[in-house]
Structures are given as structure tokens and as C-alpha cells.
Amino acid sequence: MFNFDFYNPTHIIFGKDRLESIDKHVPANATVLITYGGGSAKRSGLIDKVKTVLGNRKVYEFGGIEPNPRYETLVKAVEIVRSEKIDFLLAVGGGSVIDGTKFITLASSYKGDSRDLLKYGFTPITSEIVGNVLPIGTVLTLPATGSEMNSGAVISYEHGKFAVMSPLTFPKFSILDPTITFTLPKIQVANGVIDAFVHTTEQYITYPVDVRVQDRIAEGILQTLIEIGETTVAEPENYDARANHVWSATLALNGVVGAGVPQDWAVHMIGHELTALFGIDHGQTLAIVLPALLDVRREQKRAKLLQYAERVWHIESDSEEEKIDLAIQKTREFFESLGVKTRLSQYGVGADKIPVVIEQLKAHGMTALSETQDLTLDISQKILERAL
Numbered sequence: 001m002f003n004f005d006f007y008n009p010t011h012i013i014f015g016k017d018r019l020e021s022i023d024k025h026v027p028a029n030a031t032v033l034i035t036y037g038g039g040s041a042k043r044s045g046l047i048d049k050v051k052t053v054l055g056n057r058k059v060y061e062f063g064g065i066e067p068n069p070r071y072e073t074l075v076k077a078v079e080i081v082r083s084e085k086i087d088f089l090l091a092v093g094g095g096s097v098i099d100g101t102k103f104i105t106l107a108s109s110y111k112g113d114s115r116d117l118l119k120y121g122f123t124p125i126t127s128e129i130v131g132n133v134l135p136i137g138t139v140l141t142l143p144a145t146g147s148e149m150n151s152g153a154v155i156s157y158e159h160g161k162f163a164v165m166s167p168l169t170f171p172k173f174s175i176l177d178p179t180i181t182f183t184l185p186k187i188q189v190a191n192g193v194i195d196a197f198v199h200t201t202e203q204y205i206t207y208p209v210d211v212r213v214q215d216r217i218a219e220g221i222l223q224t225l226i227e228i229g230e231t232t233v234a235e236p237e238n239y240d241a242r243a244n245h246v247w248s249a250t251l252a253l254n255g256v257v258g259a260g261v262p263q264d265w266a267v268h269m270i271g272h273e274l275t276a277l278f279g280i281d282h283g284q285t286l287a288i289v290l291p292a293l294l295d296v297r298r299e300q301k302r303a304k305l306l307q308y309a310e311r312v313w314h315i316e317s318d319s320e321e322e323k324i325d326l327a328i329q330k331t332r333e334f335f336e337s338l339g340v341k342t343r344l345s346q347y348g349v350g351a352d353k354i355p356v357v358i359e360q361l362k363a364h365g366m367t368a369l370s371e372t373q374d375l376t377l378d379i380s381q382k383i384l385e386r387a388l
Helices: 019-025 046-054 071-083 095-109 114-119 186-204 212-234 239-252 266-278 282-296 302-312 320-337 351-363 377-386
Strands: 011-014 031-035 058-062 088-093 136-140 152-157 160-165 173-176
Touching (some): 019 136, 019 173, 031 046, 031 071, 031 095, 046 058, 046 088, 058 071, 071 095, 071 114, 071 152, 088 095, 095 114, 095 136, 095 152, 095 160, 114 152, 114 160, 173 239, 186 212, 186 239, 186 282, 186 302, 212 239, 212 302, 212 320, 266 282, 266 351, 282 320, 282 377, 302 320, 351 377
Parallel strands (some): 011 173, 031 058, 031 088, 136 173
Antiparallel strands (some): 152 160
16 A cells, blocks of 8 residues: 545535535635536526525625636636635535636635646645635535545646646535435436546556555445446436435545555546547546556556456456456446447547547647556557547
8 A cells, every 4th residue: 555645624514405504614704606507506596595595695606617617717707706805615516616616716816827727737736826715615416526525626728628636625515415416417417427437447447556445445436336327317316326326426536545546547638638629528538438448458457457347346257358358348338328328439539530639638748647657649549449
């Protein structure tokens, strides 16, 4: 097991009818900016419910944060924060809204050009860089990214998606009420299941370092998502299925699974380029890339792929190759059972577009990916070709 630091200060408030808890966790004299996305939170009445709970606090709203939050949109919210002297940010939405709000708080206190914050990548942005930032709370509406209990964000700018990491952006609290997610479209629920699944595999299917607790937590999350995936898509008001979905998505990326282990993230990095170039949903890109990557990287990941086959899919075979083949096949079939296509060609992306993706990976510095930093652009090309 590698050395690690674990820090997670987010207060999770889980279950039905928990919105009233906002009143206890937002200072009584706060001036609040509520951030949200395309309008469903407004149309459903959720924003009005949140404002009712906030009572006599001065409240402003900022809507329109995109599914892949754009820098150009977020800087407009920064202007409101500064002009109206906002001192608390409340994100009502899924991972994109929460990610965008994390960037808003960093950019609001940064003295320079806020585009600079996109250059840090996985290097944490500290108070020495941005000073003191505004606190964030969240009301989760889409279980997928785990952003409600971590310090990371992904921001879109021009033709790229940029990681923004900071220990300053852990939400102070997050409301996780599964009933709030009941009205989500089925494709968003399916994408959320896949996102949580691949977050877990990025930290689990790497190479062994004898992390027994983290491995079993990862395997428990994966097995849970497999068990409830089809149900939570097909039966949106099945509370138990959705509650397990919500909590699995949060646990998948709150730091526990990744503590002391090698981490890959190549699936995400390649997937980000597919979203930026072709507009394919983030969860759908993961469903395209993961099976292909596991196939191409089977030798580098052999030991953990066999463990994945045996412990998660309960595959019994004398042949290691058959175990790996079946595990990859079952992974693809699971994604497809949720109604998600797993081939680039099914999204109208042909072999002629692969060089464009490779050029984007190169332009964004993604030339040595994976847990061992040996996944070159040539290997990324093979993965994309396998994904056709």
C-alpha cells in the first residue's frame, strides 16, 4: 500500500426530506448565490423550496451552467459574486453545476486572469494562490460524479476539458436526497451509473499493491451498481435502488477507494476529448472507452483484471484469457443493459476522426497516460480503433 493523506471535511446529509437542514448549515446573515443548470431545478420547484428554507437571507440566482461547465459562463457568475458581495455559494444540481461552483469560488478570490487556474491540472490550487475562498454547499440532483464529496472539478474552455483540484473546494455540506433525483431522464440515470462504475475501475483495475480494504470497498461499489443498475434506470421511484445508486456514486470518488493505490484515469482523459469534439455525453464516452482500454491493456492490468473477473463477476474458468475476455464482455453488456451504446461508430464517429482525437490529446499534454505513465498516443490510437 502506498503512503497517503486522507482528508474529507464534507458533511453528508442523506435521505428523504433533508432540505430543511440547509438552514442549519448556511450562516443566518449570509448573502447566498444559488447556482443551477439548464432550468429543470427551477421548473420542478426545487429552487423555490431551497429559497424558502433560506428564509430571510439575501439570495441571488445564477442559472444556465452547462452539462460540461464552460469557463465563459462561470466568469459571469464570478462578476455577480464580486458585485453583490456574495459570501456563500449553494450549488443545486449534478456534478457539472457543483464543478462549476467550485471554479466560481476559486476564481472569485483570484487576483489574476482566472484562466490561469485551468493550467494547474492535478496540482492542487492552494490558499497561497487564490487566498480565502467562499464556502460551498450542495443539493445533489444527479448521482454520478461524486463532486458533492470531493475537491475536484472539470471545466471546459475552448476545445478542451481541464481538471481543477483544490482542498479549498470541498463542499461544507451536501444534501443527498434520493427522491430529488426521481424525475431525471433515464439516459442521465444510466450515465450516472456508468460514471460511478468507471470512477471505481480507474482506481481499482490497475496493479496490485496489497490494499485489501480499498479493493473490497471498490468491489462492493461495483457489485452494487451491477445489482441495482437496470432497476434504478427502469424504476425511477424505486427508493432503495436509487438510494444505493446515490451513495455508490458518492463513495466512488470521495477519496476512500483511491487511498494508497495507483490510479489510471486514461479512460476519462480520452473520454473528455470525445465529449469536447463530438458532444457525446461524458458517461457514454466512458462506456465506449473502458472495454476497449481493458482489452488493449490486458497485460499491464492482468492481475487486477483477473481479480475483477473473479470477485466482481464471479467468473470461474481454468483459462486466464477466458476470464479476462468474459469480464470485459460482461462490462460492455452491463453498460448496454442500461441503454447506453458502447461503440464509436454508433455515435457516427468513424476511423477518419481518430487522428483528430489523437491531435487533441497531444495538444492537451495527454501523451503519457495510465497508472504507469506508459500509455502513449500510439496506444491511445489502438484503444480508439478497438472502440470503433
